Amino acid sequence: MKRQPVGVEIFDRIADKYDSISGFLSLGIIKRWQRKLVEGLEKPGKVLDLACGTGQVAALVKEKAELVVGLDYSLPMLRVAKTKYPHLFWVRGDALKTPFRDGEFDTVLVSLGLRHFENVEGGLKEIRRVLKKGGTARILEVSVPRNPMLKSTFIAFLKYVLLPLGKIRSKEDVSRHLFETIIAFPHYEEFIELARKLGFKSGKFRPLMMGMAAVYELEG
């Protein structure tokens, strides 16, 4: 396996604290977004939770799915997932080059993972490849609100709170990565357009919390 990308290193460092950080610091918002991601998936069949982290999303679909496989690059995150859910399947691997066959999954879920990949296009291509024809990919990602006032407040928060905080706590690379990946991610229609170019049949999105995040649904 190649050298650890920065979008993985960060999670290696905080794996043991990830669940409490995402639950407590986000005031439960992330959990609510994750529930929106899986909402209405009645018979998801064989599910891949890509960039599964500590398995929070896999756990939300495990009762309804035929089978759930979680894949992540970070071994410490996977260790937490395996401790919490020893009966699910956990695979260490790169989301840009997974070990799965073409069309292996009915559903692919990516929760707050895609923007951390070294290459969003590569991630989408791989999702398309492992997804069955007619299958569903759902992607949850942070986005920049469209409303001009909210947008400038959100960007100011990232620039003047998140970045300096990172510097103070000598985790500048982490906050810089978080900031840059949010800004660079192709939001809303741009994302759907990119997915269609890469071979998805159709796509739609649903903004969450005034556009601070979105759930994208793509048909394979």
Ligand SMILES: C[S@@+](CC[C@H](N)C(=O)[O-])C[C@H]1O[C@@H](n2cnc3c(N)ncnc32)[C@H](O)[C@@H]1O
């Ligand atoms: C913000 S966490 C999200 C974890 C989980 N999906 C959730 O919703 O709690 C992002 C995850 O993406 C994983 N990741 C980043 N780049 C990856 C890659 N190229 N291949 C596999 N996993 C990757 C990280 O290791 C991390 O666990």
